[in-house]
Amino acid sequence: xxxxxxxxxxxxxxxxxxxxxxxxxxxxxxxxxxxxxxxxxxxxxxxxxxxxxxxxxxxxxxxxxxxxxxxxxxxxxxxxxxxxxxxxxxxxxxxxxxxxxxxxxxxxxxxxxxxxxxxxxxxx
Amino acid sequence: xxxxxxxxxxxxxxxxxxxxxxxxxxxxxxxxxxxxxxxxxxxxxxxxxxxxxxxxxxxxxxxxxxxxxxxxxxxxxxxxxxxxxxxxxxxxxxxxxxxxxxxxxxxxxxxxxxxxxxxxxxxxxxxxxxxxxxxxxxxxxxxxxxxxxxxxxxxxxxxxxxxxxxxxxxxxxxxxxxxxxxxxxxxxxxxxxxxxxxxxxxxxxxxxxxxxxxxxxxxxxxxxxxxxxxxxxxxxxxxxxxxxxxxxxxxxxxxxxxxxxxxxxxxxxxxxxxxxxxxxxxxxxxxxxxxxxxxxxxxxxxxxxxxxxxxxxxxxxxxxxxxxxxxxxxxxxxxxxxxxxxxxxxxxxxxxxxxxxxxxxxxxxxxxxxxxxxxxxxxxxxxxxxxxxxxxxxxxxxxxxxxxxxxxxxxxxxxxxxxxxxxxxxxxxxxxxxxxxxxxxxxxxxxxxxxxxxxxxxxxxxxxxxxxxxxxxxxxxxxxxxxxxxxxxxxxxxxxxxxxxxxxxxxxxxxxxxxxxxxxxxxxxxxxxxxxxxxxxxxxxxxxxxxxxxxxxxxxxxxxxxxxxxxxxxxxxxxxxxxxxxxxxxxxxxxxxxxxxxxxxxxxxxxxxxxxxxxxxxxxxxxxxxxxxxxxxxxxxxxxxxxxxxxxxxxxxxxxxxxxxxxxxxxxxxxxxxxxxxxxxxxxxxxxxxxxxxxxxxxxxxxxxxxxxxxxxxxxxxxxxxxxxxxxxxxxxxxxxxxxxxxxxxxxxxxxxxxxxxxxxxxxxxxxxxx
Numbered sequence: 001x002x003x004x005x006x007x008x009x010x011x012x013x014x015x016x017x018x019x020x021x022x023x024x025x026x027x028x029x030x031x032x033x034x035x036x037x038x039x040x041x042x043x044x045x046x047x048x049x050x051x052x053x054x055x056x057x058x059x060x061x062x063x064x065x066x067x068x069x070x071x072x073x074x075x076x077x078x079x080x081x082x083x084x085x086x087x088x089x090x091x092x093x094x095x096x097x098x099x100x101x102x103x104x105x106x107x108x109x110x111x112x113x114x115x116x117x118x119x120x121x122x123x124x
Numbered sequence: 125x126x127x128x129x130x131x132x133x134x135x136x137x138x139x140x141x142x143x144x145x146x147x148x149x150x151x152x153x154x155x156x157x158x159x160x161x162x163x164x165x166x167x168x169x170x171x172x173x174x175x176x177x178x179x180x181x182x183x184x185x186x187x188x189x190x191x192x193x194x195x196x197x198x199x200x201x202x203x204x205x206x207x208x209x210x211x212x213x214x215x216x217x218x219x220x221x222x223x224x225x226x227x228x229x230x231x232x233x234x235x236x237x238x239x240x241x242x243x244x245x246x247x248x249x250x251x252x253x254x255x256x257x258x259x260x261x262x263x264x265x266x267x268x269x270x271x272x273x274x275x276x277x278x279x280x281x282x283x284x285x286x287x288x289x290x291x292x293x294x295x296x297x298x299x300x301x302x303x304x305x306x307x308x309x310x311x312x313x314x315x316x317x318x319x320x321x322x323x324x325x326x327x328x329x330x331x332x333x334x335x336x337x338x339x340x341x342x343x344x345x346x347x348x349x350x351x352x353x354x355x356x357x358x359x360x361x362x363x364x365x366x367x368x369x370x371x372x373x374x375x376x377x378x379x380x381x382x383x384x385x386x387x388x389x390x391x392x393x394x395x396x397x398x399x400x401x402x403x404x405x406x407x408x409x410x411x412x413x414x415x416x417x418x419x420x421x422x423x424x425x426x427x428x429x430x431x432x433x434x435x436x437x438x439x440x441x442x443x444x445x446x447x448x449x450x451x452x453x454x455x456x457x458x459x460x461x462x463x464x465x466x467x468x469x470x471x472x473x474x475x476x477x478x479x480x481x482x483x484x485x486x487x488x489x490x491x492x493x494x495x496x497x498x499x500x501x502x503x504x505x506x507x508x509x510x511x512x513x514x515x516x517x518x519x520x521x522x523x524x525x526x527x528x529x530x531x532x533x534x535x536x537x538x539x540x541x542x543x544x545x546x547x548x549x550x551x552x553x554x555x556x557x558x559x560x561x562x563x564x565x566x567x568x569x570x571x572x573x574x575x576x577x578x579x580x581x582x583x584x585x586x587x588x589x590x591x592x593x594x595x596x597x598x599x600x601x602x603x604x605x606x607x608x609x610x611x612x613x614x615x616x617x618x619x620x621x622x623x624x625x626x627x628x629x630x631x632x633x634x635x636x637x638x639x640x641x642x643x644x645x646x647x648x649x650x651x652x653x654x655x656x657x658x659x660x661x662x663x664x665x666x667x668x669x670x671x672x673x674x675x676x677x678x679x680x681x682x683x684x685x686x687x688x689x690x691x692x693x694x695x696x697x698x699x700x701x702x703x704x705x706x707x708x709x710x711x712x713x714x715x716x717x718x719x720x721x722x723x724x725x726x727x728x729x730x731x732x733x734x735x736x737x738x739x740x741x742x743x744x745x746x747x748x749x750x751x752x753x754x755x756x757x758x759x760x761x762x763x764x765x766x767x768x769x770x771x772x773x774x775x776x777x778x779x780x781x782x783x784x785x786x787x788x789x790x791x792x793x794x795x796x797x798x799x800x801x802x803x804x805x806x807x808x809x810x811x812x813x814x815x816x817x818x819x820x821x822x823x824x825x826x827x828x829x830x831x832x833x834x835x836x837x838x839x840x841x842x843x844x845x846x847x848x849x850x851x852x853x854x855x856x857x858x859x860x861x862x863x864x865x866x867x868x869x870x871x872x873x874x875x876x877x878x879x880x881x882x883x884x885x886x887x888x889x890x891x892x893x894x895x
Contacts (some may be wrong), residue, residue, distance in 0.1 A: 015344060025185060083169055083179075085179065098512070
């Protein structure tokens with residue numbers, strides 16, 4: 001695949017609330033069992049630094065099952081995790097374009113593709 | 125192509141907007157139902173919805189699992205009352221047989237005891253706050269519409285206080301609902317500089333019509349947060365000010381914040397001079413709660429109280445959203461009043477970007493749904509109405525503790541028949557649930573309308589009516605049950621499951637049989653059109669279904685009090701006896717309470733009961749929300765259960781270390797009222813000395829018959845066994861579900877079944893055998 005066609009996933013984890021909508025959407029797409037994930041939300045904290053000062057972040061991480069919903073994008077739809085994310089913190093697109101969006105905003109993370117092709121077959 | 129139904133490859137697609145069931149508040153998730161071979165296959169969010177914009181919670185993403193689950197009861201069933209508790213005795217019957225049974229028992233009870241001996245039970249947050257009262261008042265012709273949550277400790281108190289103090293419908297965050305095209309970017313919308321979030325975790329709970337993540341939308345655009353909560357929630361970790369108070373002490377905190385604002389002359393003079401009744405008396409009351417005094421009560425640093433109060437008063441507009449934590453305490457009425465006054469004295473009521481208010485004609489629905497047409501002699505028999513006018517004036521219900529006492533004691537008269545729609549009393553809303561479980565064996569006939577076999581129906585149900593879920597019914601979804609309508613949308617039926625009927629269909633069927641003149645609609649759609657028009661929306665239900673988005677956001681009028689839109693007579697002002705915001709509440713005085721808001725210690729606390737606190741040293745708060753569940757529902761949905769498999773009790777690491785407890789240990793929570801077992805979660809988000817225990821737990825995998833821990837093991841897990849019956853505030857509202865005391869000790873192990881959530885779904889033989 002040409003470099004400029006490579007896809008990526010940009011996450012603004014300043015606002016990820018850990019609502020699990022991305023995880024469940026992806027599990028449904030690939031019909032995944034309990035301990036099988038297409039995207040998984042990691043938790044940092046909660047850590048208490050001062051009386052009212054808490055550090056607590058959720059960070060979604062795509063697994064090797066994630067195919068960036070290329071079939072959906074080709075059909076004019078958006079990836080399921082991005083669509084259902086209650087905080088709108090996930091954006092899937094050409095990785096070069098997403099990299100340009102990184103700018104100076106804090107708590108962004110950009111993932112490149114995780115696999116050539118998913119091991120799993122999407123149900124929808 | 126139709127706006128609401130089309131073909132997409134192998135799927136038929138139907139657009140709908142959701143409301144419970146499955147359990148959920150009227151958030152208004154618009155979803156596309158993808159239907160294959162007559163069954164719901166999957167759902168996707170509908171991006172045309174202007175508020176949720178395609179976003180969907182996991183509860184509704186899992187709608188296919190919920191609707192198609194083998195645990196669903198999909199045909200009417202009956203059980204001879206002599207076999208209550210024995211769940212092998214249920215028999216499938218037809219709807220006609222079920223309605224015949226209800227008609228026969230209704231006529232018998234009406235004739236032998238009077239219609240008041242029929243009592244209905246409703247569940248919270250669902251789409252039947254018109255259905256159940258209408259069945260009660262117009263079909264059964266009984267005055268005893270009952271919300272079985274002790275002290276009416278959810279929504280009703282706050283809603284009533286809006287009526288008594290403001291003469292207004294429910295207050296809400298201004299999240300640009302009236303600007304469906306451009307939302308927050310609309311030039312006519314004003315973004316709140318600060319949002320005060322009080323006793324609420326709206327991201328998880330999506331309460332009563334507020335789409336919780338709208339708050340995140342606002343934070344991204346610059347809204348700062350002041351969070352008042354005993355738990356450091358994720359929102360608290362992003363807040364400008366986080367006030368982590370001792371559970372149950374909120375009123376002292378708000379008295380103090382108001383004191384700082386008044387003493388430092390940060391209040392809105394123009395608003396207070398013109399629109400507040402009793403401002404000077406209120407200011408004097410607040411002076412008793414200087415920050416040092418409030419700090420000693422609440423455990424919040426005095427400087428933090430001062431700084432948060434100053435920030436709130438000087439960053440306008442400020443909006444506010446409040447949660448049921450306010451209601452779940454004996455001092456809740458005063459707490460609710462104080463939160464409204466904190467918004468009022470800073471000039472934030474009903475201004476753009478401030479606190480939205482329902483118009484006066486959108487007050488709590490005292491006269492709706494057939495109450496006014498009841499015989500006055502019957503009306504006068506409503507249980508608890510004479511004793512607690514603060515409850516019965518704005519809520520068209522009984523006082524719930526007294527209603528349960530009537531069932532138990534036959535006083536003032538016996539209750540011979542009950543009808544429970546979407547409530548699971550002994551697993552969720554009631555305090556002292558083991559007592560209630562026994563009491564509910566006393567009526568001759570108990571009807572349940574629900575979706576799965578619950579501990580309550582398993583224990584004492586005689587007739588089970590199977591209810592349709594979202595995606596299986598036509599209906600309406602609107603915010604705040606009509607008290608503040610920020611949107612109205614159409615729920616559209618895509619599939620039929622078994623013989624399930626919607627709650628509205630059951631209401632109409634019963635009404636047409638029992639008292640047809642009070643049910644003049646010829647079919648469901650005619651009823652829904654009538655209901656839609658009642659929300660102030662023109663056109664028919666079918667028009668709404670066929671419209672571009674199926675979703676209406678009515679225009680919003682700000683500053684209604686200035687234009688005569690907040691009163692009944694068209695005069696400027698508020699719909700209260702004084703025509704002003706009543707800091708000195710004349711109705712409270714009339715009902716025998718202090719007219720000014722005050723602080724009162726919780727009835728059981730280290731301060732009020734120090735002797736008991738030696739034995740039960742933890743302050744116990746309950747009911748933090750879960751992404752997976754709505755109260756007692758959804759424990760049988762595998763993906764949801766996987767994410768939150770056990771009832772958890774949160775404890776600070778310092779306490780856990782001192783007691784030799786580890787994360788994941790099973791523990792007993794005990795106090796003078798009862799005991800339950802939960803799994804320990806060690807976390808710094810609660811302060812030392814405080815524990816939070818989850819509510820609404822039972823174990824579907826344990827089976828419906830009592831194996832020693834109640835039906836479905838409900839006595840193993842239900843935290844409300846530690847909360848007392850008949851413990852509420854002076855005006856009849858507020859039971860301390862969120863501020864009790866308890867001890868925590870290590871349990872020998874977990875509940876007596878496989879360590880992992882069983883994957884086999886065939887434990888309810890009668891449910892699966894039906895197919």
